[in-house]
Amino acid sequence: MAIVIDGKRMADGLLERVAADIAGRGQRGLPRPALAVILVGGDPASQIYVGRKLRACARVGITSHEFRLDPDVTEGEVVALIDRLNADPEVDGILVQLPLPAHVDANAILDRIVPDKDVDGFHPVNVGRLSTGKGHGLVPCTPLGCMLLLDSVVPEFRGLDAVVIGKSNIVGKPVALMLLERECTVTVTHIATQGLPEIVRKADIVVVAAGHPGLVRGDWAKPGAVVIDVGINRIALADGSTRIVGDVCSAEMDHAGALTPVPGGVGPMTVACLMANTLAAALGHDAERELQGAVRPALSARGH
Numbered sequence: 001m002a003i004v005i006d007g008k009r010m011a012d013g014l015l016e017r018v019a020a021d022i023a024g025r026g027q028r029g030l031p032r033p034a035l036a037v038i039l040v041g042g043d044p045a046s047q048i049y050v051g052r053k054l055r056a057c058a059r060v061g062i063t064s065h066e067f068r069l070d071p072d073v074t075e076g077e078v079v080a081l082i083d084r085l086n087a088d089p090e091v092d093g094i095l096v097q098l099p100l101p102a103h104v105d106a107n108a109i110l111d112r113i114v115p116d117k118d119v120d121g122f123h124p125v126n127v128g129r130l131s132t133g134k135g136h137g138l139v140p141c142t143p144l145g146c147m148l149l150l151d152s153v154v155p156e157f158r159g160l161d162a163v164v165i166g167k168s169n170i171v172g173k174p175v176a177l178m179l180l181e182r183e184c185t186v187t188v189t190h191i192a193t194q195g196l197p198e199i200v201r202k203a204d205i206v207v208v209a210a211g212h213p214g215l216v217r218g219d220w221a222k223p224g225a226v227v228i229d230v231g232i233n234r235i236a237l238a239d240g241s242t243r244i245v246g247d248v249c250s251a252e253m254d255h256a257g258a259l260t261p262v263p264g265g266v267g268p269m270t271v272a273c274l275m276a277n278t279l280a281a282a283l284g285h286d287a288e289r290e291l292q293g294a295v296r297p298a299l300s301a302r303g304h
């Protein structure tokens, strides 16, 4: 039977660690980290995601500032808000919830956030730092969460074959760069890739972020492979209800070495990593390197 990697439990461990660091800072008279969250319009899914992030802030002791903007706000008004938050010394992190309405250029908005407050790790400077392996950057939360989940079951990455399905800027590309940095041999695949099952069959590590329910079948994965399922797909059931499923046919994965569940795998780690990134931004640290040292002992103490 494949190990089911409990992302919820790992996320709880990470949140406790972040909360303890913040409480320790408070005892030394240092301010709490502060995160500004900007939500444009009333997209229901975005509201749920923002709600989760704000609740996590409250849980770990991060001060949150919420900016809910009308759907018809102009790009100039969003830019002006970001400029104000960039200049505010009491704000450590700035997050703009995506997607933005079509009349607002998301790239222009994300590029406007100063890199050291870019807790989503989407600014070109942080992307460049990640791709050059120079560190001291903020890295995207979901890929960071994937690496921590992998860290809990993969003792040595060097020389392993890793296949990433999906080449998005927020998941596929950054997670591929992180795996490359650990000296895996990385293959990045996408919708136009030919012979995907054969490519996946060679992999020791598979990270799937395609947004295609049940894409990866059991006979695609080699015995013992570690499979990280990033997909979040809502599917309709025959009785009219809906269910959230991943991109992997989890029922066919008994022969895998380890697998993340959906829900309860990558999702909770994404939010926990946002909290870790906000703390790292406040400290001026490199979240990924810090977490490799700080989180693994905390997690192994919990039986991971």
Ligand code: NAD
Pocket (backbone or CB within 6 Å): 142, 165, 166, 167, 168, 169, 170, 171, 172, 189, 190, 191, 192, 193, 196, 209, 210, 211, 212, 215, 230, 231, 232, 233, 266, 267, 268, 270
């Ligand atoms: P995206 O749409 O930006 O990119 C999807 C990628 O998958 C593309 O590169 C596309 O070429 C590839 N792809 C699509 N169908 C494919 C197929 N049949 N075969 C091979 N490649 C295929 O999506 P994204 O933003 O990267 O998100 C991917 C999935 O991960 C979605 O389900 C999303 O909801 C989920 N997600 C989860 C979290 C989390 O916290 N758990 C965070 C971000 C995204």
